[in-house]
Amino acid sequence: MTTMNKQWRLKARPVGEPSADTWEYTESELPTITDGQLLIKIAYLSIDPAMRGWLNDAKSYIEPVQVGDVMRAGTVGEVIDSKHEKFAVGDYVCGHNGVQSYAVSDGTGLYKVDPNLAPLSYYLGVLGMPGMTGYFGLLKTGEPKAGETVVVSGAAGAVGGLVGQIAKIKGCRVVGIAGGSEKCQFLIDELGFDATIDYKNEDVKKALKQTCPDGVDVYFDNVGGDILNDVLTQINLRARIVICGAISQYNNTTPIKGPSNYLSLLVNRARMEGIVVFDNIKEYPTAMKDIAGWIQSGDIKVKDHIVEGIETFPDTLMMLFKGKNFGKLVLKVEG
Amino acid sequence: MTTMNKQWRLKARPVGEPSADTWEYTESELPTITDGQLLIKIAYLSIDPAMRGWLNDAKSYIEPVQVGDVMRAGTVGEVIDSKHEKFAVGDYVCGHNGVQSYAVSDGTGLYKVDPNLAPLSYYLGVLGMPGMTGYFGLLKTGEPKAGETVVVSGAAGAVGGLVGQIAKIKGCRVVGIAGGSEKCQFLIDELGFDATIDYKNEDVKKALKQTCPDGVDVYFDNVGGDILNDVLTQINLRARIVICGAISQYNNTTPIKGPSNYLSLLVNRARMEGIVVFDNIKEYPTAMKDIAGWIQSGDIKVKDHIVEGIETFPDTLMMLFKGKNFGKLVLKVEG
Incomplete structure (x- = not known):
């Protein structure tokens, strides 16, 4: 059995609420990597209100997602293949690697996280x-x-x-x-x-x-x-x-x-x-240290709302706009 | 001939633009002063957009003008009688002494200005x-x-x-x-x-x-x-x-x-x-010194728009909202 990469792509820019016409579900063969690249098996996708803004073809703080592209999303996952000197198989990494089950990366915007310090999903929420x-x-x-x-x-x-x-x-x-x-x-x-x-x-x-x-x-x-x-x-x-x-x-x-x-x-x-x-990227480590400390001391409690199955992405996104999430909304790739 | 005090009072709070119904023109005998008071002959009235806000019965940064009261206005004028130890006949003073030709004051909010340093009207505008x-x-x-x-x-x-x-x-x-x-x-x-x-x-x-x-x-x-x-x-x-x-x-x-x-x-x-x-009242002297210096050096030019005659107050105020003033709008009490 060939492992397939499941992906959600932007099919057409929505006017108003995203709908079935907004998205296209595609499957493709698992990509291979070349020198300087690594392959990530994505475990969790971050579902955020900001995603709606990324769909508009307007000047903003970040480039809009282009029609036909895999939808942008914050992700956390495991490196399963690597020709990159800084990342090894077995590393867990956070980044913006898109609404897909596997992603090739050249390391840009990627950073390692420790799955033993906190549940993986926390790195998309309270520590993300x-x-x-x-x-x-x-x-x-x-x-x-x-x-x-x-x-x-x-x-x-x-x-x-x-x-x-x-x-x-x-x-x-x-x-x-x-x-x-x-x-x-x-x-x-x-x-x-x-x-x-x-x-x-x-x-x-x-x-x-x-x-x-x-x-x-x-x-x-x-x-x-x-x-x-x-x-x-x-x-x-x-x-x-x-x-x-x-x-x-x-x-x-x-x-x-x-x-x-x-x-x-x-x-x-x-x-x-x-x-x-x-804008605060240089100070993230300070914030993460503070927040991790507060979680440990019990001053901060974390509530993640985990939905399972990448297939549900369009509906899961809409939960945000209908106020149906209760805590940080995270999509677990494997249902 | 008795000198009369000409006054404009708030008759009814306007809904929308102030109109003829908003104001009442009254004349009264020149007031007499008691110990601790002084009498000002007002030379110029400041006509400002903020006046519109003072007519509303709403919580704001300053109390609304009450119906029946003389309309609030910034003023500059000459002290013509005084039983106040800090002000003498012949002093020129700035304050909020209302849309009237004469005002009694106990000195609250009053400060002296020098008519030889700048035209009196400047103290309501660029130096006010x-x-x-x-x-x-x-x-x-x-x-x-x-x-x-x-x-x-x-x-x-x-x-x-x-x-x-x-x-x-x-x-x-x-x-x-x-x-x-x-x-x-x-x-x-x-x-x-x-x-x-x-x-x-x-x-x-x-x-x-x-x-x-x-x-x-x-x-x-x-x-x-x-x-x-x-x-x-x-x-x-x-x-x-x-x-x-x-x-x-x-x-x-x-x-x-x-x-x-x-x-x-x-x-x-x-x-x-x-x-x-x-909020900056303690720092006014610094600002006045800077601005006066810039006027003297020619870096700042002043344009006052002076209308004559306290009788014109309701129409003069409306010039602001119709964009008809050209420079700082000032009403000279004597026409």
Whole structure:
């Protein structure tokens, strides 16, 4: 039996939500490698909101995925063949190696990880891109101080859950916005949040007033739209709003909703600042050391949401936009 | 003949644009003063966009003007009677003493100015609140560096004209957005701007591309609305957007237009930050010394737009919102 490489390719750029027409499933023979290359058997794929942005043919912080190409994805896997001096068979490596079961790499953007230190999937979540995003976005741009109130949206997601827990470690009062009572309960019971707002069942503006009686000092925004606009009405003097994402707006076919309450920035001398995780690449080791330490001490709890089978990729991606993931969404290649 | 105090009072809070129904003109006898007070004969009233915000019954950086009260305004005038130990007859003083020809003060918020150093009206403009706003907003929040591109809207107004000239002094390329060819010509010929955009006759987005071939590093926003949104499409990595005002939106009866392109902050790791001039009050003397020096050296040119007669106040205020002022708008009390 020949081993086949299963791949998901971009077939056509979506308008609005990705659909069946967006993707093409292909199988090809296992690639062979030449000098300076290595072959990775991918174990887990990272499923992230940022993927939606990579489908648009627009100037952004990274090149769009081209039609016909294998879809970009963060990956972790095992080196099963190598003609590369820095990587040996049996090494485990992280990189952006695409939605496929096997990948050839020349080592660009690849780094080794230790499967004995943490479950492999953690390297795509709390110790990967989402972890770095939460860590640097909160600490460098949010600048939380002990005693301040930190609000985070998408709080049960990969980035949001970490942001809230780090804010707690820093001595802040933490309020998480998430969809559904199960997620909210989890934030309180498991992650130690002080309060939550269930945006699917509560009036967010009213709930912000109740859960943030002293106002909002830091808002870490993963969702945009009405929630960002509501938080703007409750910010304190010199508040910091970290723009990490806007998942509510990614599939819009109409223009994105701008925050009509942005003049609250003026009244409150507040700032709203965008972040892109890759800017902190040199400091990743520090962040990983901190986060690993907090996991070990029990200050940070990790929740991965693992779906099995690369065949499910299109549906698994849509779970993000429907708020159906509960924790960091990861796709295990083998079902 | 008895001297009368002419006053404009808030009669009813406007919805949308202030109108004849907003204001009540009253005359009263000249007030007498008691111990610790002084009487000011007001010479000039400052007419500023911020006045519109003071009419709304909403939480803001300053208390709203109450219905029935004399309208708040920045003023400069002469002390004509005094039972206050710090102020003597013949002193010239600046303060917020209202839209009236005479005012009683207990000295709160009052400071002396020298009519021999600069024309009195300058103390309401380039050496007053607008001057301080432009100086601190640009230098502390905009953080312009030599060689960067600075764009300013409302460029022919009190704040904008100063912002552009200070940016030139700091070695930046300066592009001003203003309405009409006369204003634009003035910005180039008199104030030394590098380029201008006439928003009344040009496609702002297209014009930004042409006038800012290297993108926008600092945007000083006085207008909000579509222009802010257009600039967001042209910002550079780590751009700074200073939110000083949003004159295009102040008279809205529908919700304010939020900048739908705000995710450009994310892509560009840029920030948008609000400013309120009063936060810098302790540093005003430094700013006034700098600005006075630049006026003396000819690096900064001043253009006041003086309208005569306190009777014209309601119409004069509306000039701001119709873009009819050309330079700092000042109302001379005596016609």
